Amino acid sequence: MPIVDKLKEALKPGRKDSTDDGDLGKLLASSAKKVLLQKIEFEPASKSFSYQLESLKSKYVLLNPKTESAGRHKSCDEAHIRRQGSDHGFESCSDGVPAPQKVLFPVERLSLKWERIYRVGAGLHNLGNTCFLNSTIQCLTYTPPLANYLLSKEHTRNCHQGGFCMLCVMQNHMIQAFANSGNAIKPVSFIRDLKKIARHFRFGNQEDAHEFLRYIIDAMQKACLNGYT
Template sequence: MTIVDRSSEKSDHESVGCKRSPFTSGDVGMDGSCSSSWAVGPTMPSDSPRLKASGGCLGPMPGAAVYNSTQSSVERSKDCDDGIDLPQKVLFPAERLHLKWTQVHRIGAGLQNMGNTCFLNSALQCLTYTAPFANYMLTREHSKTCHEPGFCMMCTMQNHIIQVFANSGNVIKPIGVLNELKRIAKHFRYGSQEDAHEFLRYTVDAMQKSCLPGTK
């Protein structure tokens, strides 16, 4: 006969060390205070020496997944002696990215197929409804500071996204992007069937080049 001590039994979550962390709500404070949206891992008492030593702000722990860290990517890279040089220019600081929509929008316009352009339409729709990207584009911040005299993929995408949300309930032609198809990738041909993933990669690459000097 086997005797089991019921008091020593643990739930499945406790047995693997998965508990809701005491730091499970809140975001990065404007004053630089630290909290995280979600953490998975063993809890730590509020009077823990480690907690006191860090000023109430815990970094990632073994077996933990922590999001919304207070340190920017540049600050973290300073703390890590990995031999990698700091970036000369930070295009989009993490603290300025808004992962959720900053403004409520109605569903934007649909995109008309201009003849084997479903690859382009699907990629454009994915980018248009990526909240952090669309939030930035709708501020028109890039075009206000863009000094590119020729083709600029960022300006092209900004105009497209603004047009989509300005024509909610309608169907528009993505002419602005189609006219720049050869500049996005030289081997793309208007009217030819192309790969949506390939178009997306070249589009993102073209936008990055528009933000970096000397990459045209």
């Protein structure tokens, strides 16, 4: 019996097991071997794909092409930043983007590496479905540029916010975390101000870590821009 008929017979509803199953297995193995060991002949393409690449390039517009004037634009931007306090602070370069009125943190001071070596900081207790909060805080705590800035305590020396300040909360947590290496601490300051970070978050609920991260970053940005907007 051909393998197709064997399969149809085996797949009939209500069919009981029979001794033909062994023969079916042999037929399947033989057919699979025949297919898998069959030599495949490849033929070269009649046309190259370069014409397709060119047609794809024509579909898109390059927003920032590298031109000879790119270097001049950059130097112009840097010159405007240096003159931020002058009367020409709002003048723009040929790209049409005005220079910032005030630089909150000079780019030359930004360090992507740790400025000093710290021992691994404290772990965080789960206070009841707070794993989303703990994981987000730990990621931010070990982000070198942010940690370098907050551990220098420069923010609190210049902070004029009378109420809730996300950067102050984050700074106090980092200082406490690195002062308690080998221990575990409770992130109570974040729980206490949870609704100030995200109004719809509720303590005890399961929340999304990525969403919480976005709200924390927004809150830190508001703290940075306080008094400038």
